[in-house]
Amino acid sequence: MNGSFYLGIDVGSISANLVLIDAGAQVVFADYRRVDGHPLRAAQTALAALQAACPQATIAGIGATGSARHLVAAALGADIVKNEISAHACAAIHVQPDVQTVIEIGGQDSKVTIVRDRVVVDFAMNLLCAAGTGSFLDAQAQRLNLSIEEFSRQAVRSARPTGIAGRCTVFAESDMIHKQQIGHRQEDIVMGLCLAMARNFLGNVCVGKEIRPPVVFQGGVSANQGMRRAFAELLKCEPIVPEHHMVMGALGAALLAKRAAPEASRFRGFDVCERAIDTQAFTCGDCANECEVIEIVDRGEIVGRSGGRCRKWEGRAGPR
């Protein structure tokens, strides 16, 4: 493997994703793994997996995204740090240039992005409620004692989906139990949940947005056959699920890194995945907010900071 490669890493609430692309923007390596409460460790493990798969790759640039982007960017040495909404849109436009609508549902976020002529013109993200996200499906699958994969398989088999109230997670759950008790088939309930969730998403997040085809559906939840079917039925068009639908955020970050084309990457080398990177907190006393700021420490040296309500500490390395 020769030439320059660009790395994108997306660490969110549920999963850490990593994508390596070559100079022609083709995906060379992709990795999806659950965070399990340790975002930094998950990023390090993903990087180690990349090193094992492509030991000769020279990294010309790194992009970081996801809710843990600042932490990961400081630890690995990223060249570009971008929010996940822009990163996802960038990847969707790359794989489907004529896309008009991007639906992205992840672990705790759900977003809709409206694209016209390859430019983002509007977006919305779930607010004050996570009823339409991956965590909800996870919880319901657990309640039915199904793996999320089995949940997905059952949904497609349903002939008469059960109507389930999808306004609120807790009420959806009690409604679901009620439907079980009056004897609805499990596959119909599973599909009913998917429809309720899609309806909730379209009614809350997409309110006032003009959803035009082609619709690209991505993010962790897009792996679910039931959700694909639900959107197809409600939008009356088949959503396009791209090949790398699980890691689109990371792909977007990699594309953005490639577009930025840094002269020399700030990547701190593959050996960061073996080092014990530690964090320490301090309270900034510069104003009444008294924010807690996190310092990322590698071999006794502060390599970056994150947290705080104003942006002054963001990414700042060196002594205080």
Next chain:
Amino acid sequence: MKPGLAIQPWGNYSLALAASVECLRVEPWTQRSTTPETLRLGVEASPEFACLSFKACTGHFIKAAQEGVRYGVMVNSRGTCRLRYYREIQQKILKERGLDLYVFGLGYDGIKPPLIRHFDPDLLPFLQCCARAQQKTLAVDALEKEAWRVRAVERQPGDATRVLNECLADLDRARTVPEIRACARTFKPRFRNVPLDEARLPLRIGLLGEATLLRDRFLNHNLEEILGGLGAEVRNFFLLGDEMRNIFRIGLFSRNSRWRLKRLARPYLEHLVGGHALDSVAHALRCAQEGYDGIVHVAPAGCMPEVSVRPILRRLSQDLDLPVLECSFDEHASHVGVVTRLEAFVSMLRERQENKTRTRK
């Protein structure tokens, strides 16, 4: 010892408001923004569905009462949202908790408002205090405007905020009208010393919505600083100087008089719907006329007036091709979520800006 008077926190204007009560022979007690502690106190004591502004203000009064302050003052004028009843509810909450703090309502209430009737200041010191408060308010307005402009293009993040804080500290110390004016004259030169990145082309973003949230840096998650740091020059449409001119009906012909705003908003909204909702519509239209790149509409979750104009803003946004980001805040709002939305909004506006300049070429 002079009795304490707790003043509703209102961002940087708190210091101007503090200056206004000196003639009442009281010790003003205020904070420049809500603190985590006062918000916690307020959330514990308030009804769950009350808005964030109410909770913050209640917490502020509880904290003041705990520190031995006997009196408080808050706005409760007629016709502004549920704020009209907020003083009464706060008074009840304080009483139920066994706290001895009397809250005066400040609004239209006869020739002599109860606050003035109670403390009965002499006429001359009273007028002097009013003049000082007005001068300080105007000075704060001028200072904010400078900070918005500089923050978008500063080389070292945090410089504008640092200068702003230094200026505010000096302004707080100024006692007489000439002193205040002299202090205000130093602001521009001080900001001129901040190293700027001239090559950067700032975006212009209008901030509109509910007044307390627009002004309280803690409640709005440092919106101005975040947007400034992303290279956006904001204009916060709540300026107390303009607002005071309206209240005292001296600025009938000013750009921001109620009459002008009403006429501006008429194609979209003909009636007052409470709070500053009509102002939001009017200012949004003004942003479109003046070629702003986008609008951030700020409201506490469940704010009746602001939520009722949101559909209007959506229409307006489509008609005039002006992106609007809706931000609702409550005590559970996640800071990361707020920052992500703002970053995405700014990068969207950037892309639009680049496209426009490209097509113009």
